[in-house]
Amino acid sequence: MNQQLRMTxxxxxxxxxxxxxxxxxxxxQLHELLRDRGDAVGLATVYRTLQALAAGGEVDVLRTDDxxxxxxxxxxxxHHHHLVCRSCGHAVEIDGPTVESWAVRVGASQGFxxxxxxxxxxxxxxxxxxxxxxxx
Amino acid sequence: MNQQLRMTxxxxxxxxxxxxxxxxxxxxQLHELLRDRGDAVGLATVYRTLQALAAGGEVDVLRTDDxxxxxxxxxxxxHHHHLVCRSCGHAVEIDGPTVESWAVRVGASQGFxxxxxxxxxxxxxxxxxxxxxxxx
DNA sequence: CCAAGGCTGAGAATCGTTCTCATGACTCGC
DNA sequence: GCGAGTCATGAGAACGATTCTCAGCCTTGG
Ligand SMILES: [Zn+2]
Ligand SMILES: [Zn+2]
Ligand SMILES: [Zn+2]
Ligand SMILES: [Zn+2]
Numbered sequence: 001m002n003q004q005l006r007m008t009x010x011x012x013x014x015x016x017x018x019x020x021x022x023x024x025x026x027x028x029q030l031h032e033l034l035r036d037r038g039d040a041v042g043l044a045t046v047y048r049t050l051q052a053l054a055a056g057g058e059v060d061v062l063r064t065d066d067x068x069x070x071x072x073x074x075x076x077x078x079h080h081h082h083l084v085c086r087s088c089g090h091a092v093e094i095d096g097p098t099v100e101s102w103a104v105r106v107g108a109s110q111g112f113x114x115x116x117x118x119x120x121x122x123x124x125x126x127x128x129x130x131x132x133x134x135x136x
Numbered sequence: 137m138n139q140q141l142r143m144t145x146x147x148x149x150x151x152x153x154x155x156x157x158x159x160x161x162x163x164x165q166l167h168e169l170l171r172d173r174g175d176a177v178g179l180a181t182v183y184r185t186l187q188a189l190a191a192g193g194e195v196d197v198l199r200t201d202d203x204x205x206x207x208x209x210x211x212x213x214x215h216h217h218h219l220v221c222r223s224c225g226h227a228v229e230i231d232g233p234t235v236e237s238w239a240v241r242v243g244a245s246q247g248f249x250x251x252x253x254x255x256x257x258x259x260x261x262x263x264x265x266x267x268x269x270x271x272x
Numbered sequence: 273c274c275a276a277g278g279c280t281g282a283g284a285a286t287c288g289t290t291c292t293c294a295t296g297a298c299t300c301g302c
Numbered sequence: 303g304c305g306a307g308t309c310a311t312g313a314g315a316a317c318g319a320t321t322c323t324c325a326g327c328c329t330t331g332g
Contacts (some may be wrong), residue, residue: 006278006329028319042281047320067203067288068319083246092246099235103257110219110228112259119255121239123248142298142309164288178312183289203319204288 005052013039014049015073018059023089024070024082062120085125087132094121141188149175150185151209154195159225160206160218198256221261223268230257 017030017037025033031046050071053059059073062082074080074093079100084091099119107115124132153166153173161169167182186207189195195207198218210216210229215236219228235255243251260268 008279008329010280026319044282044321045280048279051321063199063203067199067205069203083243083248083251085248092248094242094246096235096238096242099232099238099255102232102235106230106232107219107257107259110230111262112219112221112228112257113265115219115257115259117255117257119253121243121248121251121253123243123251126247129249144297144310146311162288180290180313181311184310187290 009039010041010045011049013037013041014046015053018053018071018073022072022091024060024062024072024084024091025089026068026070030071081119081121083121083123085128086122087124087128090125090127145175146177146181147185149173149177150182151189154189154207154209158208158227160196160198160208160220160227161225162204162206166207217255217257219257219259221264222258223260223264226261226263 013034014030016039017033018025021033027047027050028043030050031041031043034041034046050059050061053073054061054071057077059071060082062070062084064070064086070084070089072082072089072091074082076093080093080095081099082091083094096119099117103117103119104115107113149170150166152175153169154161157169163183163186164179166186167177167179170177170182186195186197189209190197190207193213195209196218198206198220200206200222206220206225208218208225208227212229216229216231217235219230221227232255235253239253239255240251243249
């Protein structure tokens with residue numbers, strides 16, 4: 001089926017970078033991370049790889065307030081949402097069982113079909129709050 | 137307070153365009169709309185005005201999957217969410233009372249502060265579905 | 273080891289959005 | 303009405319993120 005996907009050093013590097021962190025990261029951050037690590041990979045390749053991983057459901061993508069895409073390889077591939085620190089990207093996977101059914105119900109009641117939902121929580125994690133307190 | 141804001145023909149035009157539609161629209165769509173209408177307004181001004189309106193809570197902003205910002209003047213200014221048609225932008229304002237408390241609770245339980253939530257539902261409205269059925 | 277075709281990366285190109293700055297429009301006091 | 307002081311406008315440049323181009327490289331199957 002997708003036998004045409006080749007395992008290259010670059011893809012492994014990107015996947016490795018994703019596995020190495022627990023935080024949501026932008027394509028550019030991952031690109032820099034790889035460069036610093038010594039596994040330099042072209043920016044275009046980073047984007048392409050993330051795109052492929054996202055399409056395959058292997059990484060989660062979300063958008064910051066200003067539209068930048070952030071990626072993260074979550075522990076599970078089943079549907080879930082996130083609570084993300086807006087300053088460091090640290091994330092916690094969360095479930096919202098009642099939210100799921102609510103979304104479907106509301107959508108259907110308005111005559112809409114193919115309902116999907118975007119549900120993400122943003123906040124400041126304990127570490128970042130402590131850091132801010134010290135400097136502020 | 138904000139007495140330094142002047143009511144200009146351009147701002148009125150943008151506000152008018154927003155009032156004239158019930159759908160979420162991008163800055164560029166509004167810009168074209170105004171041009172077609174005869175109330176040509178510079179693109180930069182459209183962006184600036186939308187920004188100001190959004191800052192003042194007079195219009196709602198949301199981001200499409202690919203990061204583009206969409207704006208809409210909703211009937212109410214109190215906190216609410218939306219069910220948006222991904223093909224025409226038609227939107228319905230919705231409430232999620234249980235969702236609100238869930239968001240706060242989950243955020244706090246993980247040690248995060250300043251919790252905010254992004255909750256939007258996407259779907260295909262009845263009209264667009266009908267249109268798609270005819271052509272497909 | 274080879275051919276075939278996916279993969280890569282530097283740089284150009286897009287695209288949405290913001291910035292710059294010279295010019296225009298308001299406001300207010302006279 | 304008139305001018306100074308300001309805020310607003312708009313054309314175009316600048317930006318930042320992402321995508322595209324395409325020639326050369328590398329993985330894979332045999
Ligand atoms: Zn944090
Ligand atoms: Zn969900
Ligand atoms: Zn709204
Ligand atoms: Zn809410």
